[in-house]
Amino acid sequence: MMNPTSEILRNKAAPLREKLEALRSGARQHILIVGLSYMVITTALFFLLSFSIDYWTLDLERSTRTILLGAAAAVLLGVAVRWLLLPLRITLSDDDLALAVERENPELKESLINAVQFSRYRFDARHQVSTDLMEAVEDQAREATSRLDFRGTLDSSRLRRRATLGVLCILTLGILAFRFPDEASLWFQRAILLSEAPWPSKTEFVLHGFDESRTAWVAKGRDYSVVAQAKGVIPRRVVLRYRYGEGRRQKAVMHGLGRSEFKHDFQRVLEPIEFYLVGGDRRTAPYTIHVVDRPRVKNLVLTGIPPAYTNKSTIVVEGGQEARLPAGSTLKIAGEATKSIVEAKVIFGEQEHIAELTGDRNFLLQLEPEESAALEIILRDDRLEDDRPVRLHVRLIKDRPPRLKLRLSGIGDMVTPQAVIPMSVHITDDYGISSADLRWRLSSADAHSSIPLDGIEKGMRVTDPPIAYRWELSTHHPPPGEFLTFLVEALDLDDVAGPNLGSSETYTLKVVTIQEFSVEMIRRQEEQRRELKRLIEREEKDRDSLTTLGADPEDARTGRERALEGLERSQRLASRQTEGIGDRMEQILAEMLNNRVAELRHARRIRSRVIHPLRDISTGAIQDLADHLGALEAPSADTILKTAQSYDRIISQLNRILSYMDRIEKFTEVVAILRTIIESHSAATKETEKAYKKKIEDIFKEF
Numbered sequence: 001m002m003n004p005t006s007e008i009l010r011n012k013a014a015p016l017r018e019k020l021e022a023l024r025s026g027a028r029q030h031i032l033i034v035g036l037s038y039m040v041i042t043t044a045l046f047f048l049l050s051f052s053i054d055y056w057t058l059d060l061e062r063s064t065r066t067i068l069l070g071a072a073a074a075v076l077l078g079v080a081v082r083w084l085l086l087p088l089r090i091t092l093s094d095d096d097l098a099l100a101v102e103r104e105n106p107e108l109k110e111s112l113i114n115a116v117q118f119s120r121y122r123f124d125a126r127h128q129v130s131t132d133l134m135e136a137v138e139d140q141a142r143e144a145t146s147r148l149d150f151r152g153t154l155d156s157s158r159l160r161r162r163a164t165l166g167v168l169c170i171l172t173l174g175i176l177a178f179r180f181p182d183e184a185s186l187w188f189q190r191a192i193l194l195s196e197a198p199w200p201s202k203t204e205f206v207l208h209g210f211d212e213s214r215t216a217w218v219a220k221g222r223d224y225s226v227v228a229q230a231k232g233v234i235p236r237r238v239v240l241r242y243r244y245g246e247g248r249r250q251k252a253v254m255h256g257l258g259r260s261e262f263k264h265d266f267q268r269v270l271e272p273i274e275f276y277l278v279g280g281d282r283r284t285a286p287y288t289i290h291v292v293d294r295p296r297v298k299n300l301v302l303t304g305i306p307p308a309y310t311n312k313s314t315i316v317v318e319g320g321q322e323a324r325l326p327a328g329s330t331l332k333i334a335g336e337a338t339k340s341i342v343e344a345k346v347i348f349g350e351q352e353h354i355a356e357l358t359g360d361r362n363f364l365l366q367l368e369p370e371e372s373a374a375l376e377i378i379l380r381d382d383r384l385e386d387d388r389p390v391r392l393h394v395r396l397i398k399d400r401p402p403r404l405k406l407r408l409s410g411i412g413d414m415v416t417p418q419a420v421i422p423m424s425v426h427i428t429d430d431y432g433i434s435s436a437d438l439r440w441r442l443s444s445a446d447a448h449s450s451i452p453l454d455g456i457e458k459g460m461r462v463t464d465p466p467i468a469y470r471w472e473l474s475t476h477h478p479p480p481g482e483f484l485t486f487l488v489e490a491l492d493l494d495d496v497a498g499p500n501l502g503s504s505e506t507y508t509l510k511v512v513t514i515q516e517f518s519v520e521m522i523r524r525q526e527e528q529r530r531e532l533k534r535l536i537e538r539e540e541k542d543r544d545s546l547t548t549l550g551a552d553p554e555d556a557r558t559g560r561e562r563a564l565e566g567l568e569r570s571q572r573l574a575s576r577q578t579e580g581i582g583d584r585m586e587q588i589l590a591e592m593l594n595n596r597v598a599e600l601r602h603a604r605r606i607r608s609r610v611i612h613p614l615r616d617i618s619t620g621a622i623q624d625l626a627d628h629l630g631a632l633e634a635p636s637a638d639t640i641l642k643t644a645q646s647y648d649r650i651i652s653q654l655n656r657i658l659s660y661m662d663r664i665e666k667f668t669e670v671v672a673i674l675r676t677i678i679e680s681h682s683a684a685t686k687e688t689e690k691a692y693k694k695k696i697e698d699i700f701k702e703f
Contacts, residue, residue: 024092030159035084037166042079044169046072050191055183055199061276061286062194069191196285202233203280207287214287217383219294224266228254228277235279238262242275295379296338297390298361303332309493310431311459323375326431327396328496330368335377337361343380348394349373372396402429402490402502407466410590414512414520415484418474419595425453425488425504426466432459433490434499438471440486442478453488478511517595522665524588528581529661535577536654542570543647546640564632571626575618582614585661609660613653621650
């Protein structure tokens with residue numbers, strides 16, 4: 001509970017405290033007005049300095065204007081702190097204010113400070129204090145200050161000067177902004193907003209290839225040409241001031257292109273370039289050339305999906321290899337770029353396709369090419385395009401028709417109506433065949449007939465071993481005198497361009513009667529018999545030549561050696577001729593069997609008595625004799641005698657074979673007559689057949 005005496009003192013000091021509070025408020029107003037005045041003055045100075053420098057030097061660079069703005073902001077902040085914030089933070093106590101008033105009014109003689117302090121005093125019974133004296137001091141101070149204005153303590157003239165100067169600065173800025181609104185607005189944009197809006201001038205420059213932010217992009221390592229077109233007053237000289245990256249500023253005089261265009265070339269740009277142009281009364285805002293890498297294809301995978309009928313697995317082609325795909329394949333192109341891209345363009349042949357972007361750097365495109373063509377992939381980022389696109393070739397491998405090889409066995413140029421034609425068919429196809437037919441036609445027919453070949457499975461790619469087929473002509477009853485033409489055709493499984501048809505070589509045979517066929521066989525047998533007979537005669541001549549060599553003198557040695565060499569060559573020729581006669585006889589026999597002129601049991605006898613002995617003697621006795629003759633150098637009489645005996649044995653064997661061949665000709669003639677009789681169906685057929693069969697047995701009785 002407050003002491004009554006303290007309450008009395010506080011009440012008496014209340015008017016004093018009110019005056020001190022008014023003084024405190026006036027002091028703060030004074031600080032605020034002075035601080036704001038200083039800030040206005042600072043702002044005006046910045047405007048005048050910045051405007052003068054930027055306008056008269058023509059287009060300060062943004063970096064310079066940024067520095068000026070930062071410096072102005074720092075100075076303004078310093079002024080605000082020095083003249084506004086710090087003074088306002090100072091605490092003005094009643095004691096400080098009372099002392100300030102007493103300094104301006106010495107006649108108070110410390111009564112005011114004492115009264116302020118007594119009003120805060122708390123009485124204690126233990127203290128020996130005169131309350132009457134304190135009350136008297138309070139009354140005296142109140143009476144002394146009753147007509148005194150405490151605000152007079154403040155320096156009003158200083159306040160008015162600062163405020164007047166601030167108002168004048170504001171008015172000056174306002175008048176200038178009102179009088180020159182465009183310049184003021186442009187200054188505000190350039191100095192405060194740091195815009196690149198240019199000051200008006202008589203000369204203007206338009207630079208090609210730069211966007212609204214005065215920026216252009218060049219691929220790293222490429223040349224770049226700055227081309228500027230001057231408008232208005234055309235300057236005689238234009239200087240380009242530039243620097244690479246953070247390097248020092250350099251300059252170059254641009255060379256003219258005609259009257260109003262100027263050009264400068266930067267060679268192999270590897271780092272950013274910042275530049276501006278100076279010409280006439282104009283200095284442009286800064287321009288920037290940024291260096292970027294062009295997008296390139298980093299990884300590329302081409303995937304070919306062959307048509308289903310080929311049964312081929314997916315084909316993957318990596319890198320820049322040539323893509324070889326079956327015709328009808330689906331082609332998937334997947335790639336990755338070295339940087340982010342906005343477009344991947346694929347040019348295939350004459351057509352242009354836009355690939356799907358599956359990521360910042362990935363692209364995918366699916367095509368169904370119809371023909372072989374060059375493939376080109378061009379990437380583009382948000383600024384540049386790949387100037388070295390990937391190029392490769394896609395080759396479509398068309399499904400070739402099946403390849404067929406038809407071979408006849410034991411058939412010549414003539415066949416009888418009862419003949420069987422043995423054949424082998426070898427078929428190869430890229431992806432498999434669906435069917436194969438034997439197509440044949442007689443010369444008198446208008447169209448071919450077809451016979452499906454057995455042993456063909458759908459999808460076969462290679463018939464290995466070849467398909468063996470025996471064609472029975474008797475089921476078709478071809479009349480003698482006709483020409484029989486036939487071949488084998490095969491279709492593949494191509495369901496893209498349609499099945500391909502492949503054909504073998506065409507064979508043409510003449511259909512003849514048994515008599516005509518037999519006459520031909522006899523003629524050919526007789527040719528072989530005559531050739532064998534000539535061979536025997538040459539062997540006899542060679543034997544006689546050998547026996548005449550004798551024991552010649554030493555100077556005849558060379559002639560003897562040449563004679564032996566000739567005899568050796570003759571024997572080797574005889575070996576080949578003997579083997580050839582055997583092969584041709586085998587062919588004749590096979591034709592007789594296939595044309596149903598001879599029977600198998602007769603063929604076995606002919607082979608055992610003629611064909612096999614011819615082959616054995618060819619590779620045996622005759623070859624051994626040739627080797628023996630080749631080894632002789634100076635033969636003695638005994639050696640010559642033994643060698644002549646080898647000739648005799650060979651001649652004897654060949655004569656035996658020759659006699660058998662003579663009988664074969666008779667056999668062929670008899671068989672032909674027999675077959676003719678059987679076909680004629682005469683009344684005497686059975687009796688005649690028996691007679692001729694007995695005659696055949698008589699021919700082979702000695703075989």
